[in-house]
Amino acid sequence: SQQGEEDPQALSIQEGENATMNCSYKTSINNLQWYRQNSGRGLVHLILIRSNEREKHSGRLRVTLDTSKKSSSLLITASRAADTASYFCAILPISSGSARQLTFGSGTQLTVLP
Amino acid sequence: EAGVAQSPRYKIIEKRQSVAFWCNPISGHATLYWYQQILGQGPKLLIQFQNNGVVDDSQLPKDRFSAERLKGVDSTLKIQPAKLEDSAVYLCASSEGPGGGYGYTFGSGTRLTVV
Numbered sequence: 027s028q029q030g031e032e033d034p035q036a037l038s039i040q041e042g043e044n045a046t047m048n049c050s051y052k053t054s055i056n057n058l059q060w061y062r063q064n065s066g067r068g069l070v071h072l073i074l075i076r077s078n079e080r081e082k083h084s085g086r087l088r089v090t091l092d093t094s095k096k097s098s099s100l101l102i103t104a105s106r107a108a109d110t111a112s113y114f115c116a117i118l119p120i121s122s123g124s125a126r127q128l129t130f131g132s133g134t135q136l137t138v139l140p
Numbered sequence: 141e142a143g144v145a146q147s148p149r150y151k152i153i154e155k156r157q158s159v160a161f162w163c164n165p166i167s168g169h170a171t172l173y174w175y176q177q178i179l180g181q182g183p184k185l186l187i188q189f190q191n192n193g194v195v196d197d198s199q200l201p202k203d204r205f206s207a208e209r210l211k212g213v214d215s216t217l218k219i220q221p222a223k224l225e226d227s228a229v230y231l232c233a234s235s236e237g238p239g240g241g242y243g244y245t246f247g248s249g250t251r252l253t254v255v
Contacts, residue, residue, distance in 0.1 A: 059243055068144075068231055068246035069183070114182050118241070127173060127196065128244060130182035 049115030146247035158220035165234030
Protein backbone atom coordinates (compact mmCIF):
# COMPACT_ATOMS: atom_id res chain seq x y z
CA SER A 27 0.00 0.00 0.00
CA GLN A 28 1.25 3.48 -0.80
CA GLN A 29 -0.75 5.17 1.91
CA GLY A 30 0.72 6.59 5.07
CA GLU A 31 -0.14 4.91 8.32
CA GLU A 32 -0.40 6.99 11.47
CA ASP A 33 0.60 5.94 14.93
CA PRO A 34 -0.90 6.00 17.49
CA GLN A 35 -4.52 5.61 16.39
CA ALA A 36 -5.65 7.62 19.41
CA LEU A 37 -3.84 9.98 21.79
CA SER A 38 -5.15 11.72 24.87
CA ILE A 39 -3.12 14.44 26.62
CA GLN A 40 -3.55 17.33 29.05
CA GLU A 41 -3.70 20.91 27.85
CA GLY A 42 -0.22 22.40 27.70
CA GLU A 43 1.51 19.11 26.94
CA ASN A 44 3.12 18.28 23.62
CA ALA A 45 1.53 15.81 21.20
CA THR A 46 3.54 13.68 18.79
CA MET A 47 2.05 11.67 15.95
CA ASN A 48 3.96 9.46 13.56
CA CYS A 49 3.41 8.45 9.97
CA SER A 50 5.06 5.63 8.02
CA TYR A 51 4.78 4.95 4.31
CA LYS A 52 6.14 2.51 1.75
CA THR A 53 6.75 4.31 -1.53
CA SER A 54 9.03 7.07 -2.78
CA ILE A 55 7.40 10.43 -2.32
CA ASN A 56 7.42 13.90 -3.81
CA ASN A 57 6.10 15.39 -0.58
CA LEU A 58 4.22 14.53 2.59
CA GLN A 59 1.40 16.62 4.01
CA TRP A 60 -0.46 16.78 7.32
CA TYR A 61 -4.14 17.64 7.61
CA ARG A 62 -6.50 18.21 10.52
CA GLN A 63 -10.15 17.27 10.58
CA ASN A 64 -12.55 18.48 13.22
CA SER A 65 -15.57 16.27 13.84
CA GLY A 66 -18.09 16.54 11.01
CA ARG A 67 -15.96 18.89 8.95
CA GLY A 68 -13.64 18.78 5.96
CA LEU A 69 -9.88 18.45 6.15
CA VAL A 70 -7.68 21.49 6.69
CA HIS A 71 -4.16 21.59 5.28
CA LEU A 72 -1.58 22.14 8.03
CA ILE A 73 1.87 21.75 6.58
CA LEU A 74 3.72 20.31 3.59
CA ILE A 75 7.25 18.95 3.66
CA ARG A 76 9.10 18.07 0.46
CA SER A 77 11.25 14.98 0.05
CA ASN A 78 14.46 17.04 0.15
CA GLU A 79 13.53 18.71 3.45
CA ARG A 80 14.14 17.24 6.87
CA GLU A 81 12.25 19.58 9.17
CA LYS A 82 9.65 22.30 8.89
CA HIS A 83 7.94 24.59 11.38
CA SER A 84 4.64 26.44 11.34
CA GLY A 85 3.58 28.15 14.53
CA ARG A 86 3.23 25.43 17.18
CA LEU A 87 3.67 22.68 14.59
CA ARG A 88 6.93 20.92 13.82
CA VAL A 89 7.18 18.26 11.13
CA THR A 90 10.14 16.02 10.47
CA LEU A 91 10.74 13.72 7.53
CA ASP A 92 13.17 10.82 7.30
CA THR A 93 13.04 9.47 3.75
CA SER A 94 15.55 6.70 4.56
CA LYS A 95 13.14 5.32 7.15
CA LYS A 96 10.07 6.39 5.17
CA SER A 97 8.61 8.09 8.20
CA SER A 98 7.41 11.49 9.38
CA SER A 99 6.35 12.94 12.68
CA LEU A 100 4.07 15.83 13.62
CA LEU A 101 4.71 17.59 16.91
CA ILE A 102 2.16 19.99 18.35
CA THR A 103 3.66 21.99 21.20
CA ALA A 104 1.75 23.51 24.12
CA SER A 105 -1.49 21.83 23.07
CA ARG A 106 -4.87 23.47 23.56
CA ALA A 107 -8.38 22.02 23.84
CA ALA A 108 -9.06 23.46 20.38
CA ASP A 109 -6.40 21.12 18.95
CA THR A 110 -8.76 18.19 19.59
CA ALA A 111 -9.27 16.67 16.14
CA SER A 112 -8.19 13.87 13.84
CA TYR A 113 -4.82 14.31 12.17
CA PHE A 114 -3.99 12.67 8.85
CA CYS A 115 -0.76 12.32 6.97
CA ALA A 116 -0.98 12.16 3.21
CA ILE A 117 1.70 11.24 0.73
CA LEU A 118 2.17 12.45 -2.81
CA PRO A 119 4.09 9.69 -4.61
CA ILE A 120 6.70 10.36 -7.26
CA SER A 121 4.99 9.89 -10.59
CA SER A 122 5.20 11.30 -14.07
CA GLY A 123 2.20 12.98 -15.58
CA SER A 124 -0.85 14.45 -13.91
CA ALA A 125 -2.41 11.19 -12.69
CA ARG A 126 -1.14 11.43 -9.16
CA GLN A 127 -2.89 12.41 -6.01
CA LEU A 128 -2.60 12.40 -2.23
CA THR A 129 -3.10 9.09 -0.47
CA PHE A 130 -4.27 9.40 3.13
CA GLY A 131 -3.70 7.24 6.17
CA SER A 132 -6.40 6.35 8.68
CA GLY A 133 -5.51 9.14 11.08
CA THR A 134 -4.69 9.80 14.72
CA GLN A 135 -7.51 10.99 16.96
CA LEU A 136 -6.07 13.58 19.34
CA THR A 137 -7.99 14.56 22.46
CA VAL A 138 -6.67 17.47 24.52
CA LEU A 139 -8.20 17.57 27.98
CA PRO A 140 -8.67 20.97 29.66
CA GLU B 141 -10.76 33.77 -1.01
CA ALA B 142 -13.88 31.63 -0.95
CA GLY B 143 -13.40 27.99 -0.04
CA VAL B 144 -14.60 24.83 -1.76
CA ALA B 145 -18.39 24.75 -1.65
CA GLN B 146 -20.32 21.49 -1.38
CA SER B 147 -24.00 20.70 -1.17
CA PRO B 148 -26.02 19.26 0.33
CA ARG B 149 -24.42 18.93 3.77
CA TYR B 150 -26.48 15.91 4.70
CA LYS B 151 -28.53 13.39 2.74
CA ILE B 152 -30.50 10.34 3.84
CA ILE B 153 -31.79 7.97 1.18
CA GLU B 154 -33.05 4.45 0.95
CA LYS B 155 -30.97 1.76 -0.71
CA ARG B 156 -31.44 1.50 -4.47
CA GLN B 157 -32.32 5.21 -4.69
CA SER B 158 -30.11 7.69 -6.50
CA VAL B 159 -28.32 10.73 -5.10
CA ALA B 160 -26.18 13.55 -6.46
CA PHE B 161 -23.60 15.76 -4.82
CA TRP B 162 -22.37 19.12 -6.07
CA CYS B 163 -19.00 20.81 -5.69
CA ASN B 164 -17.72 24.27 -6.63
CA PRO B 165 -13.92 24.45 -6.28
CA ILE B 166 -11.74 27.45 -5.58
CA SER B 167 -11.65 29.79 -8.55
CA GLY B 168 -8.68 29.06 -10.77
CA HIS B 169 -7.97 25.61 -9.33
CA ALA B 170 -7.59 23.33 -12.32
CA THR B 171 -7.58 20.04 -10.43
CA LEU B 172 -10.62 18.68 -8.61
CA TYR B 173 -10.88 15.51 -6.54
CA TRP B 174 -13.72 13.50 -5.02
CA TYR B 175 -12.86 11.44 -1.96
CA GLN B 176 -15.00 9.00 0.02
CA GLN B 177 -14.43 8.87 3.78
CA ILE B 178 -16.02 6.03 5.69
CA LEU B 179 -16.42 6.60 9.43
CA GLY B 180 -13.16 6.01 11.27
CA GLN B 181 -11.07 5.83 8.11
CA GLY B 182 -9.02 8.22 6.02
CA PRO B 183 -10.30 9.68 2.76
CA LYS B 184 -10.08 7.41 -0.28
CA LEU B 185 -9.86 8.88 -3.77
CA LEU B 186 -12.75 8.21 -6.12
CA ILE B 187 -11.90 10.42 -9.10
CA GLN B 188 -9.53 13.19 -10.17
CA PHE B 189 -10.27 15.82 -12.83
CA GLN B 190 -7.80 18.11 -14.56
CA ASN B 191 -9.88 20.97 -15.99
CA ASN B 192 -12.90 19.10 -17.41
CA GLY B 193 -11.09 15.86 -18.22
CA VAL B 194 -10.84 12.73 -16.08
CA VAL B 195 -7.25 12.02 -15.03
CA ASP B 196 -7.80 9.05 -12.73
CA ASP B 197 -11.01 7.15 -12.04
CA SER B 198 -9.43 3.78 -11.34
CA GLN B 199 -11.03 3.56 -7.89
CA LEU B 200 -14.50 4.73 -8.90
CA PRO B 201 -17.12 1.93 -8.81
CA LYS B 202 -18.32 2.69 -12.30
CA ASP B 203 -21.28 0.34 -12.17
CA ARG B 204 -22.98 2.74 -9.77
CA PHE B 205 -20.91 5.91 -9.47
CA SER B 206 -20.50 8.60 -12.10
CA ALA B 207 -18.99 12.06 -12.05
CA GLU B 208 -18.60 14.96 -14.39
CA ARG B 209 -17.01 18.38 -14.39
CA LEU B 210 -18.65 20.68 -16.87
CA LYS B 211 -16.67 23.60 -18.30
CA GLY B 212 -13.80 22.75 -15.97
CA VAL B 213 -15.44 24.36 -12.94
CA ASP B 214 -18.32 22.78 -10.97
CA SER B 215 -18.55 19.03 -10.54
CA THR B 216 -21.27 16.56 -9.67
CA LEU B 217 -20.90 13.06 -8.27
CA LYS B 218 -23.83 10.66 -8.65
CA ILE B 219 -24.61 7.31 -7.11
CA GLN B 220 -27.27 5.13 -8.72
CA PRO B 221 -28.40 2.83 -7.22
CA ALA B 222 -27.07 3.39 -3.71
CA LYS B 223 -26.04 0.55 -1.42
CA LEU B 224 -25.81 0.48 2.36
CA GLU B 225 -22.00 0.45 2.14
CA ASP B 226 -22.06 3.81 0.34
CA SER B 227 -22.84 5.48 3.66
CA ALA B 228 -19.91 7.86 4.10
CA VAL B 229 -18.80 11.46 3.86
CA TYR B 230 -18.09 12.57 0.30
CA LEU B 231 -15.38 15.18 0.20
CA CYS B 232 -14.54 17.44 -2.70
CA ALA B 233 -11.11 19.05 -2.88
CA SER B 234 -9.27 21.26 -5.33
CA SER B 235 -5.67 22.23 -5.95
CA GLU B 236 -3.81 24.66 -8.17
CA GLY B 237 -2.22 21.98 -10.26
CA PRO B 238 -2.05 18.22 -10.62
CA GLY B 239 -0.90 16.35 -7.58
CA GLY B 240 -1.44 19.08 -5.04
CA GLY B 241 2.13 20.23 -4.72
CA TYR B 242 0.88 23.12 -2.60
CA GLY B 243 -1.79 21.24 -0.68
CA TYR B 244 -5.44 20.62 -1.23
CA THR B 245 -8.38 22.72 -0.12
CA PHE B 246 -11.30 20.59 1.02
CA GLY B 247 -14.98 21.37 1.23
CA SER B 248 -16.99 20.51 4.35
CA GLY B 249 -18.29 17.35 2.72
CA THR B 250 -21.66 15.72 2.22
CA ARG B 251 -22.63 13.12 4.81
CA LEU B 252 -24.63 10.38 3.09
CA THR B 253 -26.63 7.85 5.04
CA VAL B 254 -28.16 4.95 3.12
CA VAL B 255 -30.90 3.10 5.01
